[in-house]
Amino acid sequence: xxxxxxFHTQETSRCAKVPAVAGIRAFKEHGYECVVxxxxxxxxxxxxxxxxxxxxxxxxDKWLMGYRTAxxxxxxxxxxxxxxxxxxxxxxxAKNEYLVYGMTEEMFYEHxxxxxxxxxxxxxxxxxxxxxxxQAHPFRPWxxxxxxxxxxxxxxxxxxxxxxxxxxLAMEMWLTSDLIPLCxxxxxxxxxxRGCGVDLVGDAxxxxxxIAMLRKKEFRLVLPGxxxxxxxxxx
Numbered sequence: 001x002x003x004x005x006x007f008h009t010q011e012t013s014r015c016a017k018v019p020a021v022a023g024i025r026a027f028k029e030h031g032y033e034c035v036v037x038x039x040x041x042x043x044x045x046x047x048x049x050x051x052x053x054x055x056x057x058x059x060x061d062k063w064l065m066g067y068r069t070a071x072x073x074x075x076x077x078x079x080x081x082x083x084x085x086x087x088x089x090x091x092x093x094a095k096n097e098y099l100v101y102g103m104t105e106e107m108f109y110e111h112x113x114x115x116x117x118x119x120x121x122x123x124x125x126x127x128x129x130x131x132x133x134x135q136a137h138p139f140r141p142w143x144x145x146x147x148x149x150x151x152x153x154x155x156x157x158x159x160x161x162x163x164x165x166x167x168x169l170a171m172e173m174w175l176t177s178d179l180i181p182l183c184x185x186x187x188x189x190x191x192x193x194r195g196c197g198v199d200l201v202g203d204a205x206x207x208x209x210x211i212a213m214l215r216k217k218e219f220r221l222v223l224p225g226x227x228x229x230x231x232x233x234x235x
Contacts, residue, residue: 011069131211140165159186161194
């Protein structure tokens with residue numbers, strides 16, 4: 001199952017330029033069978049929905065709009081769409097961002113203001129709730145690599161065309177650690193569909209199925225055609 005693990009919607013991520021429906025259609029056209037929606041989750045983004053005039057529940061309803069719209073379109077087209085987020089912390093390391101998989105809609109309602117945690121405390125939270133945490137684009141100029149003990153994985157290739165990713169350093173971070181490697185499009189604009197993702201060895205019926213295959217390393221990294229990636233412990 002060819003899967004995109006880093007996807008933003010215009011409905012929720014203000015930096016994204018493509019509505020969820022158009023994004024899912026684009027990935028369907030390019031042969032993707034699965035998309036994980038990872039809209040931004042932090043104080044700055046969330047305050048657009050949660051500014052004191054709405055209840056936290058109503059604000060979360062708005063934050064989930066991008067995912068819910070994407071899933072409805074995916075259901076029509078036969079693309080499996082799962083919920084994730086790209087989280088960063090008020091007082092975390094540099095301006096780092098983290099891909100988080102495994103939180104349900106109910107958990108987003110129950111555990112508000114996760115951005116008030118830090119890398120260490122969130123890893124404890126993630127482990128206690130069966131979540132998977134990976135650092136996104138760890139070597140962008142404003143980021144710093146997070147200590148491996150606070151992560152399960154690392155995005156070794158981010159194909160966003162408008163940032164200096166320094167993916168080769170992320171590859172080295174993976175190859176010198178026990179972290180699980182991920183590849184993602186970091187989809188914000190229409191030209192970001194470049195054939196980047198992971199090819200899972202089996203079908204995923206839930207985000208927990210994806211987490212299980214990532215943990216067991218039952219996947220293949222897929223990079224755009226002009227790039228090559230070293231392989232280690234992935235099938």
